[in-house]
Amino acid sequence: MTPFGLLDWSDLVFAGFLRDPSVNEAVASAAGAFAVLGAVAALVVLTVKGWWRPLWSGWLTSLDHKRIGIMYVVLGLVMFARAIAEASVMRAQQMAALGEPGFLSAEHFGQLFTTHGTIMIFFVAMPLLTGIINFVMPLQIGARDVTFPLVNAVSLALTAAGAALLMVSLVVGRFSTGGWSGYPPFTGAAFSPGEGVDYWIWAVTLSSLGSTLTGMNFAVTIYKERCPGMHLFRMPLFTWTALCTSILMIFAMAPLTVATLMLALDRYAGFHFFTAGSGGDMMNYANLFWLFGHPEVYILILPAFGVWSEVFSTFSGKTLYGYTSLVIATMCIAVLSFTVWLHHFFTMGQAASINAVFGVATMLIGVPTGVKVYDWLLTMVRGRIRFRVPLILGCYFLATFVIGGLTGVLLANPTVDYGTHNSLFLVAHFHNMLIPGLLFGMFAAIHFWFPKAFGFRLHEGLGVLSAFLWMGGFLCAFMPLYALGLMGGMRRMAQLPEGPFGPLLAVALLGALMIAAGFAVFVLQLWWSVRHRDRLAVPHGDPWDGRTLEWALPAPPPEWNFAVLPEVDRRDPFDAAKLAGIAYALPDRYEDIEMPANSAVAPALGAAAFAVAFGLVWHIWWLVAFGLAAALAAIVARSFVTETTRTIPAAHVRQVTEGWRSIARVATPCPRRAEATGANRGRARPQQ
Amino acid sequence: MSDVTATRHPGLNLNHTDRETHDRAESVMFGFWVFMMSDLVLFAVLFATYAAQSVHGIAGGPAPAEIFELKSTLWQTLVLLTSSFTMGLAALALKYRDDRRRLVLWLLVTAALGGTFLYLEGADWLRMARDHGAVPQVSGFLSIFYALTGTHFLHVSAAMVWIGVMLVQIGRFGLKPEVKLRVMRLAILWHLLDVVWIGIFTFVFLFGVVQ
Ligand code: HEM
Numbered sequence A: 001m002t003p004f005g006l007l008d009w010s011d012l013v014f015a016g017f018l019r020d021p022s023v024n025e026a027v028a029s030a031a032g033a034f035a036v037l038g039a040v041a042a043l044v045v046l047t048v049k050g051w052w053r054p055l056w057s058g059w060l061t062s063l064d065h066k067r068i069g070i071m072y073v074v075l076g077l078v079m080f081a082r083a084i085a086e087a088s089v090m091r092a093q094q095m096a097a098l099g100e101p102g103f104l105s106a107e108h109f110g111q112l113f114t115t116h117g118t119i120m121i122f123f124v125a126m127p128l129l130t131g132i133i134n135f136v137m138p139l140q141i142g143a144r145d146v147t148f149p150l151v152n153a154v155s156l157a158l159t160a161a162g163a164a165l166l167m168v169s170l171v172v173g174r175f176s177t178g179g180w181s182g183y184p185p186f187t188g189a190a191f192s193p194g195e196g197v198d199y200w201i202w203a204v205t206l207s208s209l210g211s212t213l214t215g216m217n218f219a220v221t222i223y224k225e226r227c228p229g230m231h232l233f234r235m236p237l238f239t240w241t242a243l244c245t246s247i248l249m250i251f252a253m254a255p256l257t258v259a260t261l262m263l264a265l266d267r268y269a270g271f272h273f274f275t276a277g278s279g280g281d282m283m284n285y286a287n288l289f290w291l292f293g294h295p296e297v298y299i300l301i302l303p304a305f306g307v308w309s310e311v312f313s314t315f316s317g318k319t320l321y322g323y324t325s326l327v328i329a330t331m332c333i334a335v336l337s338f339t340v341w342l343h344h345f346f347t348m349g350q351a352a353s354i355n356a357v358f359g360v361a362t363m364l365i366g367v368p369t370g371v372k373v374y375d376w377l378l379t380m381v382r383g384r385i386r387f388r389v390p391l392i393l394g395c396y397f398l399a400t401f402v403i404g405g406l407t408g409v410l411l412a413n414p415t416v417d418y419g420t421h422n423s424l425f426l427v428a429h430f431h432n433m434l435i436p437g438l439l440f441g442m443f444a445a446i447h448f449w450f451p452k453a454f455g456f457r458l459h460e461g462l463g464v465l466s467a468f469l470w471m472g473g474f475l476c477a478f479m480p481l482y483a484l485g486l487m488g489g490m491r492r493m494a495q496l497p498e499g500p501f502g503p504l505l506a507v508a509l510l511g512a513l514m515i516a517a518g519f520a521v522f523v524l525q526l527w528w529s530v531r532h533r534d535r536l537a538v539p540h541g542d543p544w545d546g547r548t549l550e551w552a553l554p555a556p557p558p559e560w561n562f563a564v565l566p567e568v569d570r571r572d573p574f575d576a577a578k579l580a581g582i583a584y585a586l587p588d589r590y591e592d593i594e595m596p597a598n599s600a601v602a603p604a605l606g607a608a609a610f611a612v613a614f615g616l617v618w619h620i621w622w623l624v625a626f627g628l629a630a631a632l633a634a635i636v637a638r639s640f641v642t643e644t645t646r647t648i649p650a651a652h653v654r655q656v657t658e659g660w661r662s663i664a665r666v667a668t669p670c671p672r673r674a675e676a677t678g679a680n681r682g683r684a685r686p687q688q
Numbered sequence B: 001m002s003d004v005t006a007t008r009h010p011g012l013n014l015n016h017t018d019r020e021t022h023d024r025a026e027s028v029m030f031g032f033w034v035f036m037m038s039d040l041v042l043f044a045v046l047f048a049t050y051a052a053q054s055v056h057g058i059a060g061g062p063a064p065a066e067i068f069e070l071k072s073t074l075w076q077t078l079v080l081l082t083s084s085f086t087m088g089l090a091a092l093a094l095k096y097r098d099d100r101r102r103l104v105l106w107l108l109v110t111a112a113l114g115g116t117f118l119y120l121e122g123a124d125w126l127r128m129a130r131d132h133g134a135v136p137q138v139s140g141f142l143s144i145f146y147a148l149t150g151t152h153f154l155h156v157s158a159a160m161v162w163i164g165v166m167l168v169q170i171g172r173f174g175l176k177p178e179v180k181l182r183v184m185r186l187a188i189l190w191h192l193l194d195v196v197w198i199g200i201f202t203f204v205f206l207f208g209v210v211q
């Protein structure tokens, strides 16, 4: 063995193409080349523009929850680009493979659905929602930061290290073919030798460690950092969903960590947790994985529910209908989500009575979710509705999410599930929940809070265009899959039988391309809006006539968020303050503010974690030892640092606050109907 | 904060012996309790796996009753319980006496007991492997047995490193608020590991021998 473990030049994806110049290898090499070029381009831009220093001191070492949140979202968007590209390639392959082999090998197709699923869940959905909670939640509860800012940065670094591992796997070696759920014994050493499954294990483990820490941090923040008067039942609904999601993270990530580590012990050290024979039992894996996996889908959807709640109420110009019922429904969903995991394997041989219990429990979740849908609808009733991008997506969400929910109730019936398990019907169902629910929720959140984060709105017309591409694309891409599934099409197939599948698959391919086009328009929208940011600027900070505390701040908010911690005595406090005409009053005294100082510990831990994971994948043991030692050293060294905060003098706080408020107070308020025009500078004219 | 008799977190509060640190303790200690909770979930999952595989996963290898030896395990238990007691004395020294010597002394005793525990447990593993060929690669039961006890072992080892770091910091910084809060969290972890061990002793060893 060389010092580089199992690693060899022939593991480079390009070497595969030289050995066998087929279309299959060409696709793999192109993806690898794309990753390399992307990385090189990023380095060149950073160097040419001289952005290294600002990147390091302004972002990578920053402990500001707002910046960490933005970095999470950027990570999620970059990974999203890769995962949609993979989805389109899969669709193209299935289209090309009717009755012939198509252009991808079955093993390559397996890698594609595995990376697509793994990326979408762990490196798109989780970073997006974590980022948005990070940015918004402390502002909504009137806090200056999360309770543990450094832990927050470490969570991001671990997640980014996992994502980096996935990107490296495009160039060096192969990825797992075991699907995002990685079931053994297929993923065990006997059936999947080589580095693929190891890549999957360590990427997922890093991400799950990061999410565990995030969940604890958010929960403690919401319990302990609320401003005076912010009782639990005065919290904005988004914060409520953030709390429930965090609690789910605390409880649900551990089973995943245990499952992946046990799988690793099986593979590396010959243990028998899940092997076939010697007392291994893969059903234990299925239980552990879904003990995480089902709560996970609620970790994903609850924050989106929170976003929708804010969106419906803000763009209807009304308080949220049924606040208490929405809170209770959220809590019910969070609790119930731990009682249904078995519905992911109804067909794996337990007694019919057990299936029945879990089937009924699953259907029960439909009840609180239904309550929410009615609450949102009733929020819009008699509201003055403005169809900005978030609300357009929101209305679409209401219609399509109900369809997805209904097919979920169908699948919850074990007798039905026996017919539809692992079919394209299931694929249609979960994309039906994840795309209109979670993904559109995250894009709605981006449109909604982007002006708060950067001080300018996103171009409205391009936003509408991309929303319509997504909405049409989703219908084309996934509605046919319900039919295909009922016609007998199974999931994870590189090739479907010839016959009636062709036309519907073509529609599905079209849909995937439309979704990809919608994303391209979104990127264009970002680019255009950055170029024309002066025209779109909303420095006064309240572009949508917002109701909650975050809108009381300038855009972008200062590092310390609130010059003086606010005191609230009701829900929607900012709305009330605007109506009372006291929204931009000046505080009468200022104090020095202590904020966390920058720290290089998080990037160091991220780098160490990546080194450990990469070393484990390729059996480079010295790298593993070195990474672990570095991580331990970083943690211990940090505990000896005495200056962990930085004081911002009261005079500076005063200057910034009064500079902003004195302008905001005299700014011309913009009526709601003109909010999508240049007249909107971020001071809203409140309406009763 | 006005009310000095308030309890800010479960466990030993500093309260009027050190009001300043007492006030800062609230979110830090609460955060640590939450961390412990997620650690307990980890152990719960391991216990659940043990429950399944210690019955179904023997696969012709040695069964629990054949390899466990209660005498050694009982000693491990006693040593660890005593260490929890001495950790409690360390916490009392931290709270009531601004007496670094006493605190350091009890931390040293705790570390020595912890080290003894690790030694005894390691020796027990070696015995099982030597006398019965009971290594984790033999069966599903042994895999989870070593994973469960090994996870606990790793936790105790990490806590030992933590004690070491604390000893250095007490020497270097004295009893600054940060140092105090760290010792308090260390104590929580140490007691929790004790609780987990009681679970292991009962559920793995006692039940295992009875069957
Ligand atoms: C954006 C448009 C999307 C398209 C066109 C798309 C397409 C696909 C396709 C073709 C598959 C493989 C189906 C099969 O096994 O036959 C798949 C699987 C999957 N997708 Fe998507 N998807 C999209 C978005 C998402 C999103 C947003 C998520 C989650 C947040 C997601 C999560 C998954 C998962 C978990 C799998 C299963 C992977 C596995 O079999 O292990 N997808 N998707």
Ligand SMILES: [Cu+2]
Pocket (backbone or CB within 6 Å): A293, A294, A297, A340, A341, A343, A344
């Ligand atoms: Cu489920």
